[in-house]
Amino acid sequence: MTVAGGVRGWAGELFRRRDLLYMVTWREIKVKYKQSVMGLLWAILMPIVIVSAGLTVRFAFARLSGTTLKLDDLVLVTVKAVPWAFVVSSIRFASNSLIANGNLVTKIYMPREIFPIASVLSQLMDFGVASLVLAVVLLVTGVPLRPGLLWVPVLLLLLILFTTALGLFLSAAALFFRDVKYIVEVILTFAIFFTPVFYEVGLFGRWAWVLLLNPVAPLLEGLGAAATGRPMPAAGWFVYAAVVSIGGCFASVAFFKKLEPYFAESV
Amino acid sequence: MSDVALEMVGVSKKFRKGELYDSLRDLLPAMARRFLRGRPSGELAEREFWAVHDVSFQVRRGEAFGVIGPNGAGKSTMLKLLSGIMTPTRGTLAIHGRLSALIEVSAGFHPDLTGRENIYLNGTILGMTRQQIASRFDEIVAFSGLDDFIDTPVKRYSSGMFARLGFSVAAHVDPDVLIVDEVLSVGDFVFQQKCLERMNTVIRNGTTVVFVSHNLQAVAELCGRTLLMDHGHAVAIGPSDETIRAYLARAETQRSQRQVAGIFVSRVEVRDASGPRVHYQTGDRVSVDVEVVSRGRYEKLALEFGLKDAREYHIFNTSSESLTGTTFALGPDEAITCTFDLQLHLVPGRYHFCTWVYRYDTQTQYDHWQSAATIFVGSETEVRGVVNLYPTVHIGAKHIAPPPAEAVSVPAGVAAAPLPPPRDG
Numbered sequence: 001m002t003v004a005g006g007v008r009g010w011a012g013e014l015f016r017r018r019d020l021l022y023m024v025t026w027r028e029i030k031v032k033y034k035q036s037v038m039g040l041l042w043a044i045l046m047p048i049v050i051v052s053a054g055l056t057v058r059f060a061f062a063r064l065s066g067t068t069l070k071l072d073d074l075v076l077v078t079v080k081a082v083p084w085a086f087v088v089s090s091i092r093f094a095s096n097s098l099i100a101n102g103n104l105v106t107k108i109y110m111p112r113e114i115f116p117i118a119s120v121l122s123q124l125m126d127f128g129v130a131s132l133v134l135a136v137v138l139l140v141t142g143v144p145l146r147p148g149l150l151w152v153p154v155l156l157l158l159l160i161l162f163t164t165a166l167g168l169f170l171s172a173a174a175l176f177f178r179d180v181k182y183i184v185e186v187i188l189t190f191a192i193f194f195t196p197v198f199y200e201v202g203l204f205g206r207w208a209w210v211l212l213l214n215p216v217a218p219l220l221e222g223l224g225a226a227a228t229g230r231p232m233p234a235a236g237w238f239v240y241a242a243v244v245s246i247g248g249c250f251a252s253v254a255f256f257k258k259l260e261p262y263f264a265e266s267v
Numbered sequence: 268m269s270d271v272a273l274e275m276v277g278v279s280k281k282f283r284k285g286e287l288y289d290s291l292r293d294l295l296p297a298m299a300r301r302f303l304r305g306r307p308s309g310e311l312a313e314r315e316f317w318a319v320h321d322v323s324f325q326v327r328r329g330e331a332f333g334v335i336g337p338n339g340a341g342k343s344t345m346l347k348l349l350s351g352i353m354t355p356t357r358g359t360l361a362i363h364g365r366l367s368a369l370i371e372v373s374a375g376f377h378p379d380l381t382g383r384e385n386i387y388l389n390g391t392i393l394g395m396t397r398q399q400i401a402s403r404f405d406e407i408v409a410f411s412g413l414d415d416f417i418d419t420p421v422k423r424y425s426s427g428m429f430a431r432l433g434f435s436v437a438a439h440v441d442p443d444v445l446i447v448d449e450v451l452s453v454g455d456f457v458f459q460q461k462c463l464e465r466m467n468t469v470i471r472n473g474t475t476v477v478f479v480s481h482n483l484q485a486v487a488e489l490c491g492r493t494l495l496m497d498h499g500h501a502v503a504i505g506p507s508d509e510t511i512r513a514y515l516a517r518a519e520t521q522r523s524q525r526q527v528a529g530i531f532v533s534r535v536e537v538r539d540a541s542g543p544r545v546h547y548q549t550g551d552r553v554s555v556d557v558e559v560v561s562r563g564r565y566e567k568l569a570l571e572f573g574l575k576d577a578r579e580y581h582i583f584n585t586s587s588e589s590l591t592g593t594t595f596a597l598g599p600d601e602a603i604t605c606t607f608d609l610q611l612h613l614v615p616g617r618y619h620f621c622t623w624v625y626r627y628d629t630q631t632q633y634d635h636w637q638s639a640a641t642i643f644v645g646s647e648t649e650v651r652g653v654v655n656l657y658p659t660v661h662i663g664a665k666h667i668a669p670p671p672a673e674a675v676s677v678p679a680g681v682a683a684a685p686l687p688p689p690r691d692g
Contacts (some may be wrong), residue, residue, distance in 0.1 A: 020391040027388055031379050107374040108392060109351040261354035264347060265282070 010253060013111050021114050021121070028093075028122035043126035044133050046089060050081040054198040061199075072228045075143055077198060079227045080220045082134050083156070084197045086127035087163050087216060088188050094119040094167025095184050098175045102267040105175075112263060113256055116171040120164050138227070148226035155222045158245045162215055165248035172256045176266050196221055201233070212237050215244040271363065272444050272475035273326040273349070278358035280319040280344055318344040320499040321358070326444075326477060328363075331470045333490035333507055334479040335514055340496040342479045346370060346448050349477065364443025364475070367394055371448075373433030378422035382413055382432055385421050389436045403439050410461070411435035431458055438465050444475045463489075483511050484617055484643040487546040512545045515641045530565050530597065532622055534558040535639035547611055549646040549655045555607045557639075559624050561597035568595050569627045570605050575638070577617040582653055594627045612655045615646045 014021070033039055054077035062069045097115040098105055105112060174180040192198070196217050201208040211217050218237035225232040232238075319341040326332045334342050347353045348360060350368035375392035376385045386407055390400040400407075408417055411432045421429060447466070466489055470476055480486050486493055486507060493510040495503040503513045536543050536556045547553060557570055569588035576582050587605050588594055595603060620642075623635040650658065 017391075017394075019395075019397045023388050023391040023397070027377055027380065030384070031377060034379050103371075103374050104392065106352065107371040108368065110392060110394075264352045 006257075007250070007253075010257065014113070017111055017114065020110060021118055024114055024118040025121040025125075028118055029125055032122070040129060043129035046126075047082045047085045047130040047134070050085050050192075050197075051078050054078070054081045057198045071141070071143070072230070075138065075228050076200065076224045076230075078134060078138070079223050080197045082130050083127070083159055083220065083223060084192065084195065084216075085130070086123055087159065088191070089126070090120045090123040090163045091166055091170065091184065092188055093123060094164075095170035095174050096181060097167075098171045098263065099181075099267065106264045106267050112260055113168060113253065116167040117164060119171075120160065120167050124160065143227065146226070146229050148229060148232070151222060151226050151232075155219050155226070158242055159216065159219045161249050162219075162241070162245035165245065165252040168249075168252040168256050172259045172263075175263055176259070200224070212240075215241045215248075270328055271325050271361075272328040272330070273332075273360075273362050273477065274324075275345075275349075275360045276323050276358055278319060278322050278345075278348060278355045278360055279317055280341075280348060280353065281315055281356040282318045282344075283315050317499045319348065319355075322494075322496070322499075322501045323358075324494055324501065324504055326475055328475055329473045330492065331476045331478060331490040333486040333493035333510075334477065334496060335481070335483065335486055335493055335511065336496035336502075337518070339498075341499040342496055343370075343448065344499075345496070346446055346477070346479055350446055362444060365394070366444040366446065367437075367440045367442035368446040369434070369437045369448060370446070372437040373429050376421050376429065376433065379420055381420050382408075382411075382417040382424070385432065386417075386436055389433065390440075393437055393440050394442070395440055407435050407439050410438065410465075412458075427455065427458075434458075434462060438462070438469075442474065444477070445469060446477045446479075448479045483514070483641075484546075484615075484645075487511055487643050488645055508545050512543065515545070519638065529563040529633075530559065530561045530568075530624060531634040532557060532570075532624055532636050532639065533560040533602070535620055535622060535636065537620065537640050537642050545641065546643045546645065549611060549613055549615065549644055549650075550657070551611050551644075553609055553611060553642075555609065555620060555640070556604050557607065557622050558602055558604045559597065560600075560602045562599060564596075564598050565626070565633075566594075566596045567627045568597060568624060570622060570624055572607055572620070572622050575619045575621055576653065579619075581621075582618075588627050611642075611644055612657075613644045614650045614652050614655050615644055618642050618644060 032042065036042060038045070055074060058073050058077055059069060062073070094116040097119045098112060101115050104110070105115075170180060170184055174184070194211070195214055196211055197220060201211045201217060201221055204211060212221075212233060218233050218241045221233050222238065224230070322341075322345065324332075334345065336342055344353070346368065347370075348355050349362070350366065350370065373389070375389040377388065380388065386404065387397060387400055390407075391397065408414055411428075411434075413428060413432055413435075416424065416428065421432065424432070463485060466476070466478070466485075470489060476489070478486060478490055490507045492505060493507040494501055495510045495514050497517070502517075503510050534556065535558075537553055538544065538556070539547070539551060539553050555572070557572065559568070559570065569586050571584065571586045573581055573584040585607075597603060618641070619638040620640045621635075621637050622639050623632055625632045646655065648658075650656075
């Protein structure tokens with residue numbers, strides 16, 4: 001089977017079962033909000049916590065270096081922390097999705113990639129709500145609209161693709177080895193220190209490229225730059241992030257489909 | 268379109284007993300070992316076994332095909348292979364058309380969602396579109412009989428309600444090939460009948476059905492051909508009646524550790540004019556051959572012959588002596604066959620023949636075969652109980668019934684008469 005044919009076949013099946021994808025995503029969202037008092041507030045709770053942590057760190061930095069905290073610094077933290085919250089919760093949720101739906105994986109045939117993809121989509125809804133709130137807050141505080149903002153949809157799309165690729169890969173891997181779940185937890189907990197969420201890669205001077213190797217880094221940096229009008233990272237880094245995200249999607253789907261026949265025996 | 272709906276050629280599936288490598292620590296040494304040795308997939312390594320071994324069969328379009336066998340025979344594994352949940356280790360299988368499987372029909376339910384929400388969720392899981400579900404929603408709810416609870420979260424359902432809703436959704440999927448695994452055993456008696464009827468309708472509408480069940484009567488009634496599996500092998504394949512008889516015979520020889528004495532019943536066969544069969548209609552005339560073999564000299568012999576229902580109650584008994592007023596005698600290495608002619612005035616169900624040979628004058632019992640042959644009885648009309656009284660009913664014309672006399676209009680003395688006298692005290 002050619003690569004193009006394989007992709008077309010895969011996309012075709014996913015498209016035929018789009019109602020299933022919709023219902024599973026709907027289920028994740030519905031079940032989450034069904035018996036909660038906070039309801040939609042949940043969607044912004046996690047971003048608020050991360051943003052607060054980031055502001056605390058920024059405040060400490062400013063005190064240490066004897067400078068004052070500027071509005072731009074706060075904007076940078078918020079526009080990077082909210083997408084980061086999406087990435088973390090999506091990967092955490094997606095990598096556990098096949099195990100959580102083990103009874104369906106072993107009992108009924110369906111395209112199993114539905115589960116990690118639906119996990120990402122349900123988090124995307126939370127992300128959408130949080131982004132809307134963030135946009136309103138930024139506009140109210142007087143952050144101007146800049147032409148750089150036109151890049152935001154492209155950057156977010158790449159971020160979603162990268163998250164989906166990782167989610168697909170990890171969900172399949174976690175089904176075969178329970179270690180994966182714990183490794184993912186540890187990495188997700190500490191990844192915020194290796195990713196420029198609370199700080200900018202510029203801080204590292206000529207070593208900045210090491211941080212930018214993380215495909216999420218150029219995307220977050222780009223979002224921060226778009227919102228504040230600061231200089232973007234070199235174009236090459238965006239090409240790199242795009243190649244990793246899109247290529248990662250293909251590779252993850254191939255990996256996922258290769259292992260899928262053994263899912264039912266491994267749950 | 269080809270005439271074959273479903274085909275398996277030399278399909279095998281290998282499983283491992285015990286733990287798989289569940290963590291990286293276990294896997295890496297195992298992979299290294301496998302890499303160094305290298306072994307063909309056709310051989311069994313340590314602790315491996317064939318859950319399904321070299322099974323081949325074809326199911327024609329519109330055919331109802333049964334799969335029977337004892338527990339652990341590989342039936343469920345084969346269904347998982349057919350439905351695409353697992354892939355075979357060796358061999359090929361082809362399915363022509365849209366396939367749907369009724370395996371664990373309520374697997375897709377989420378306890379926190381309502382019945383209505385779960386119908387949509389489970390429907391899409393089983394391959395329907397939301398539009399298809401919407402157009403059949405009322406039908407599904409009506410079938411389940413859960414109208415009053417459709418907006419209640421299913422975690423508050425009883426297990427029977429849960430299963431009924433599951434089956435109701437699954438029964439309305441309308442695939443080209445339907446795979447059914449033992450789901451007809453859900454719910455109460457009435458719902459089971461409804462499920463069987465639904466299966467019948469599905470088959471009559473030309474859907475290809477593969478039906479796996481321990482309910483041999485249902486298999487006999489629904490399926491034209493049946494496959495018998497044992498220990499992963501396809502033991503027999505052919506007309507349902509033949510395969511079921513083969514299965515019952517195997518089960519009987521395995522179960523009954525009969526002490527074969529000097530004289531014993533060697534064979535019991537139920538047949539009608541066309542030959543041995545296992546499935547009959549109520550009122551059918553059958554002949555039962557009972558063969559007795561002797562290894563010594565026995566006098567004044569007679570055969571006791573009876574019928575038990577599915578719950579092992581004796582519902583009928585007779586003997587060769589009481590029917591003929593004579594006995595028989597056998598010498599060493601002699602055999603005799605008694606044929607009992609019966610008419611099956613029975614309600615639908617499963618029945619076992621039992622028989623023993625005894626000496627008439629001393630009432631010495633030589634050999635007792637508890638469940639010598641099993642038959643299934645079906646009926647066009649719905650009758651329940653033990654015997655079939657062939658009921659018909661005539662509903663007469665309506666006529667006026669005089670209204671009951673009102674209490675106030677009745678004279679006081681008459682009304683008081685039926686009342687018990689007030690007790691003193």
